[in-house]
Every structure is written in C-alpha cells, then in structure tokens.
Amino acid sequence: MGGEEKMMEKSLVLIKPDGVQRALIGDIIARFEKAGFKVIGMKMVWADKKLAGKHYADDEAWMKSLGTKTKAAYEKKGKPLKETAVEVGRRIRKLLMDFISMSPSVALCIEGHGAIEKIRILVGATAPILAMPGTIRGDLSFDSYELSDASGRPLQNLIHASDSKEAADKEIKIWFKKEELHPYKRIDEPLLYRKVK
C-alpha cells in the first residue's frame, strides 16, 4: 500500500445547533472543501436523546479525558475545579446532550488525506475565545468557559470533529448508514493526488 492510501481517512464532522442557527452551514462546509477534502455524506439531523447519548457516550474513559482537559484549562486560569475529572466530564456530557438535541445539526462524513488531524487543525481550539484566527472557531465565535459557565450551558463552538481513527469509525456508524456514504471523484483529485512515478 502506498503512503497516500494509508493516510486516506474519513472523519465525522457535526455542525452543531449554534452553527446551523447562525446560518454558518455553507461557510463551514466551504472551508473543508477548499482544503481539498471531499464530503461523502451529509444530512440534517435533529438528534433525539438516544442519538445524543450514543454520540456523547456514557463512557467513563471519555468523560475522564473531557474532565481532565477541562480541569487543566480552569487551573491555568487560576480557578481550579473541586470536582474529580469524571464528575466534570459527566456534568459536561449532560449539558452537551441537551445542547445537541436543542435544534438540528448537520452531520458530515468528510474524506481525504490525513483528514482527521487536518480537520481538527481547521476547526481550532475547544474554547473559541482561545482559538487562533484562521480556524473556524477562531474566526466565527468568541464563546468562552466564563460565558458558558455563567450561562449554565456547554461551550458553543460550532463544530464537532472526530479526534482519532477509532473515534471516527465509531462516530460515522452512529450518524450514517453505509448506503448514506457516497463514493465519487472530485474533479481536482488528479492534481491533489498527482504522482510522477
């Protein structure tokens, strides 16, 4: 197998309810397309509690890592959280489940070379206020831990994007049936994947 095939990846991207309500669907999808990635699955979904619970799974390891990341961010601000990492993760999971089912999201399956990591770079840091300009969250939102905490809701950061191959495989199956993913060629693929030998 050539290196280019090994790194051909699929990622699950959600434009979350804030992105849809702010009419940013087109703008967000365009960024992935312009980077060379191919949308191979796309639909609008109003997630119910069951789907929300599958996506934000009742999985202790995931809640712990979410909580650990969050505790580190608050510590850095000089406002350490008293709860354990799992408690923080569990609290945020509940907020996320309410948020994702508040109104429709757009689910995308996006394919391309190194798609998982590059999409995370295009999306930017979790807290939009800290996200770099040029990233989707950095350019299109200012939400912060302070504002979301004071408002009793999770960070509204427009996007979910798979963070690993394992997560992508699992998440794509949650949001798409096999027949909802469509293989086709982009017209610029001969250039993007050009070979001289």
Ligand code: CDP
């Ligand atoms: O989305 P990303 O992979 O950057 O972050 P995550 O650590 O996987 O967290 C999932 C989602 O939880 C984030 O996108 C936020 O919407 C939310 N979150 C939050 O509301 N408050 C936190 N302290 C951490 C995450």
Ligand code: MG
């Ligand atoms: Mg994540």
